[in-house]
Amino acid sequence: MRRLSRGRIAAVSCSLLLAWACTVLFALAVGSVRIPPERLIRLLAHHAFGSAAREDPLAAILFSIRLPRIFLSSLVGAALAVAGTAFQSLLRNPLADPFVLGVSTGASLGTILYSIFASSWGSMQAAAGLAYGRPIAAFFGAALLIAAVYFVAGRGSCSGEGSQRLLLAGIVLASFISSINVVLLTSTNQADLRGIFYWLIGDLSRPVDASIYVVTAVVLAGFLLLYLFSRSLNLISMGEEDAMILGVEVPRVKVSVYLIASLITGAVVSVSGPIAYIGLICPHLVRMMFGADNRILFPAVFLFGAIFTLLADTVARTALAPSELPVGVITALIGAPLFVYLTRRKGTL
Amino acid sequence: MSLSDSLPALKAQDVSFAYRKPVVRNLTLALMPGTVTGIIGPNGSGKTTVLRLLGGILRPASGNILLNGMRPLASLPRKEIARHIAMVPQSTGDGSQLTVLEFAMLGRSPHLSLFGFESARDEEIALAALEMAQLTCYLEARVSELSGGERQRLLLARALAQETKILLLDELTANIDINYQVELMRLVVRLTRERGLASLVVSHEIHLLASFSDRVALMSEGSIRCQGTVSEVITRENLNQLFGLDFEVRSPAGGLPEVMPVIEERRQS
Numbered sequence: 001m002r003r004l005s006r007g008r009i010a011a012v013s014c015s016l017l018l019a020w021a022c023t024v025l026f027a028l029a030v031g032s033v034r035i036p037p038e039r040l041i042r043l044l045a046h047h048a049f050g051s052a053a054r055e056d057p058l059a060a061i062l063f064s065i066r067l068p069r070i071f072l073s074s075l076v077g078a079a080l081a082v083a084g085t086a087f088q089s090l091l092r093n094p095l096a097d098p099f100v101l102g103v104s105t106g107a108s109l110g111t112i113l114y115s116i117f118a119s120s121w122g123s124m125q126a127a128a129g130l131a132y133g134r135p136i137a138a139f140f141g142a143a144l145l146i147a148a149v150y151f152v153a154g155r156g157s158c159s160g161e162g163s164q165r166l167l168l169a170g171i172v173l174a175s176f177i178s179s180i181n182v183v184l185l186t187s188t189n190q191a192d193l194r195g196i197f198y199w200l201i202g203d204l205s206r207p208v209d210a211s212i213y214v215v216t217a218v219v220l221a222g223f224l225l226l227y228l229f230s231r232s233l234n235l236i237s238m239g240e241e242d243a244m245i246l247g248v249e250v251p252r253v254k255v256s257v258y259l260i261a262s263l264i265t266g267a268v269v270s271v272s273g274p275i276a277y278i279g280l281i282c283p284h285l286v287r288m289m290f291g292a293d294n295r296i297l298f299p300a301v302f303l304f305g306a307i308f309t310l311l312a313d314t315v316a317r318t319a320l321a322p323s324e325l326p327v328g329v330i331t332a333l334i335g336a337p338l339f340v341y342l343t344r345r346k347g348t349l
Numbered sequence: 350m351s352l353s354d355s356l357p358a359l360k361a362q363d364v365s366f367a368y369r370k371p372v373v374r375n376l377t378l379a380l381m382p383g384t385v386t387g388i389i390g391p392n393g394s395g396k397t398t399v400l401r402l403l404g405g406i407l408r409p410a411s412g413n414i415l416l417n418g419m420r421p422l423a424s425l426p427r428k429e430i431a432r433h434i435a436m437v438p439q440s441t442g443d444g445s446q447l448t449v450l451e452f453a454m455l456g457r458s459p460h461l462s463l464f465g466f467e468s469a470r471d472e473e474i475a476l477a478a479l480e481m482a483q484l485t486c487y488l489e490a491r492v493s494e495l496s497g498g499e500r501q502r503l504l505l506a507r508a509l510a511q512e513t514k515i516l517l518l519d520e521l522t523a524n525i526d527i528n529y530q531v532e533l534m535r536l537v538v539r540l541t542r543e544r545g546l547a548s549l550v551v552s553h554e555i556h557l558l559a560s561f562s563d564r565v566a567l568m569s570e571g572s573i574r575c576q577g578t579v580s581e582v583i584t585r586e587n588l589n590q591l592f593g594l595d596f597e598v599r600s601p602a603g604g605l606p607e608v609m610p611v612i613e614e615r616r617q618s
Contacts, residue, residue: 005466092443228463235458239442244406246511247431247459292446295466 009296016303020074023307027070027314032321033061068208069317070310072271073327075212076204077278077309078302079219079268080104084279085286085301086226086261089233089294090254095167097279098265102149102174103142104274107266108200109177110141112184119188135214139266146262149173202275202328204313215267222264223302229253230294237292275309275328277335282308284342356418358382358515358547359403359434364412372398374571376412380515380547385538387558388551390568391592396551397439399568400519403549404436431459434515435508439523440500445493452492452503453479456510478509481536497524505533509540516541516548522557530554534561555608559583567591579605 028044029035035043035058043059084097098104114137152169181200198205232253235243240250265279282305283297290300312330319325357379364376373395380386380403390396401407403414405422414422416433435456444452453475454467461467479485482502487495495503501524508516518537522530534550538561541548552558558565559579566576569591575582583606588596595611 231458231461235455238444238455241401241406241438242442242444244427245404245431245436245438246455247428249427 004291004293004295009299012290012296013299013303016300016307020303020307020310023310023314024070024074027310028062028066030314030318031061031066032318033058035062068212069204069313072208072212073204073310073313074306075216075219076268076272076275077282077305077307077312079222079264079305080275080278081282081286081301081305081308082223082226082298083261083265085283085294085297086229086233086257087279088283089237090257090261091166092237092239093164093167094284095280097277097283098142098261098269099174099274099276099279100167101170102145102177103170103262103265104269104276105174105177105181106145106148107138107142107262107269108181108274109145109184110137110139110266111270112181113137113141116184116188132211132214134211134270135218135267138270139263142262142266142269143259145173145177146258198326199273201326202273202331203326204272205317205324205326206271208271211271215271218267219264222260222267223298225260226257227295227298229257230298233257233294234292237294273326273328275331277331277339278305278309281331281335281338281342284339357415358417359549360415360418361399361403361409362413362415364402364409364414366398366402366407366410372571373402376402376573378403378566378573378576380549381564382514382545382547383542384563385541385548385550385561387562387565388549388568389553389555389558389565389591392553394568395571396568397519398571400436400517400549400551404434404517405430406436428459431511431513433513434517435511435513436517437501437504437508437519437521439520445491447492448488449479449484449490449492449495449503450475450488453484453506453510456507459511474512475506475510478506479503481509481540482506483532498526498529501525502529502533505536514544514546516546518548518550520552521550522552522554530557537561555583555588559606559608583608 025040029037029040039058040062043056043062047059047063080098083103087096087098087101087103088094090096111134114134118133149166149169152173153166178200185200232243232248235246235248236250236253243250282301285308286297286301286304290296309327309331312334313327316325316327316330319330359380361376361378364373365371366373376399378386378399388396388399398407402409405414405425405427408423416422416425416430422430444455447455450472454471456478457467457471457475460471476485476488479488482505484499484502484506487499492500492503501521505518505521508518516537521533521537525533534557537548537550540546550558550562562579564577565579565582567574567582567587574591575587580600583598585596585598588594588598588608592610597609597611599607599609601607
């Protein structure tokens with residue numbers, strides 16, 4: 001048996017980082033305007049060495065449209081996959097993910113309410129506060145919803161068999177809040193029904209604004225903090241009493257992980273809308289590849305989630321080009337059959 | 350004899366605990382280094398709750414539990430407690446997908462730093478613990494493939510890998526063949542003597558505890574009815590009161606009492 005070492009984690013992370021870099025190059029090249037590989041490399045080299053060919057129309061597509069979107073999809077995918085891993089370990093339930101638990105929908109509600117209030121304050125203040133306000137509002141939405149899910153599910157629903165009740169409460173509350181979201185959006189912004197519809201499924205086609213810096217900082221800090229809890233989560237996923245016997249401050253770890261996972265979910269949902277299946281599927285696939293130890297699972301799932309979502313978004317923007325699909329449609333079309341396949345494979349869940 | 354040998358390794362002082370109704374009342378018990386203490390009691394008497402209180406899993410509603418005679422358990426971080434107290438629970442939890450060696454290595458967790466990984470030495474300690482529990486032939490097997498008795502031994506191995514001075518064992522010998530029961534209890538006694546451990550064994554097996562414990566406490570309805578040496582406590586009257594059943598207790602000259610329940614049907618036939 002191989003003991004888990006830093007070397008193995010580094011090797012797995014480097015391989016996935018390389019795979020992500022290859023996916024980025026692929027995603028940069030394809031789209032409604034295809035960029036040939038040699039042109040792509042030339043443009044990237046020019047950009048890297050500060051001699052960008054500004055007059056080249058492809059440079060604008062590459063650096064103003066595709067690169068920010070690739071960054072956004074990678075960030076959103078990484079965050080949702082990591083949050084899913086954290087919820088699954090914590091609840092000892094393979095079905096737990098930010099979408100099923102309703103955290104994503106709660107974050108959407110926070111984002112929508114913030115947008116409504118911000119627009120009523122006036123465009124200047126709204127633009128200034130957008131960078132910080134929207135992710136924070138999304139986090140409060142996510143945190144409030146998870147509190148409501150706990151309240152509905154009742155005592156003893158935090159782990160093991162009781163977590164089924166928690167998931168059920170999450171599904172029920174998420175469908176309720178989704179309806180409120182639709183009512184709020186259609187009653188306030190009837191001009192952009194298509195945009196609303198796309199955002200509610202999960203969409204990465206909107207232009208990236210200043211809030212991306214806040215979201216990036218939150219996701220990276222959240223990921224690092226969750227990584228600190230990885231061994232404690234390993235023990236908690238075996239049972240809370242066992243974890244206590246082996247020295248884990250279970251209540252403190254649970255509250256911290258819930259808050260951090262809700263925070264990073266809220267942050268990315270504020271820019272992408274609630275995207276399903278990433279937090280559910282990615283942890284399972286990565287666990288099958290590299291084992292269930294969270295110390296290797298967290299970095300691997302962070303990168304794998306980025307690759308998975310980047311590929312899904314590339315399909316979303318190219319499959320029906322020049323039209324685009326919301327990324328949530330593609331993740332569901334890939335994720336649902338994959339999940340059925342995984343559940344039917346004995347012993348994978 | 351050093352000062353630490355004369356102080357109780359773990360001491361409960363007038364400890365009470367209740368869920369909805371009182372489960373443990375006015376528990377006073379001292380676990381001494383180099384001593385095996387047994388708790389005997391019928392189902393529902395509060396034995397496991399006592400073990401969880403002494404392991405710091407539950408907080409007493411009143412009273413104190415002191416480590417090394419002076420440090421209140423409630424004031425210590427869990428990791429610190431796990432470096433001093435190892436518990437063997439009744440089941441292996443959800444670790445069935447781990448290999449036997451991985452499971453035993455979990456016992457090293459309290460000794461690792463936040464960014465620490467198990468070292469070769471940690472693996473050596475886990476392997477030595479598995480050898481003591483006679484499980485080295487199953488190192489690569491999944492926990493789910495083990496029998497009930499083997500899992501019990503694996504839990505003991507994990508606790509031994511914690512390298513603590515206090516060992517709390519909950520129904521260690523349940524689901525185990527009689528030969529392994531004796532082997533395991535011999536191992537517990539040997540380690541207790543060699544390493545100066547303070548061991549507490551909670552069990553239904555009166556004859557085992559009578560044979561291997563240095564001190565015994567009888568428990569019913571959340572209270573310790575009596576405690577002392579095996580010869581003082583394991584008497585026909587005490588057991589009769591505890592279980593409502595007649596026992597034959599034979600005490601060979603200079604030896605430990607031998608206990609056998611008296612079953613009327615057999616006597617009449």
